[in-house]
Amino acid sequence: MALLVHLKTVTDLRGRGDRIAKVAFRGLSFYTRVIENCEDEAPFDEGLVWSIIHSDTGFKLSGAVEDTTLCDR
Numbered sequence: 001m002a003l004l005v006h007l008k009t010v011t012d013l014r015g016r017g018d019r020i021a022k023v024a025f026r027g028l029s030f031y032t033r034v035i036e037n038c039e040d041e042a043p044f045d046e047g048l049v050w051s052i053i054h055s056d057t058g059f060k061l062s063g064a065v066e067d068t069t070l071c072d073r
Contacts, residue, residue: 003050007032010042025050 005023013019019042021032028050035042 001052003052005048007044007046007048009044011040013038013040013042023048 003025005025007021007023010019010021016037016039019035019038021042021044023030023032030048032044032046032048035044
């Protein structure tokens with residue numbers, strides 16, 4: 001089982017400059033690549049995956065940044 005987040009675009013940003021997004025789930029955080037020189041919109045278009053494994057012995061969580069082509073389904 002896995003949680004997949006596809007971060008497409010962030011809008012209505014204040015100011016100008018470089019943008020980076022942080023997405024966290026159950027203590028495991030991912031950061032997107034830096035989008036340089038943005039104004040009010042940042043087109044991230046990135047997929048973030050948290051793999052969730054449950055077993056009799058406990059809970060295991062791992063994650064990865066994935067290619068966005070996986071998110072187009």
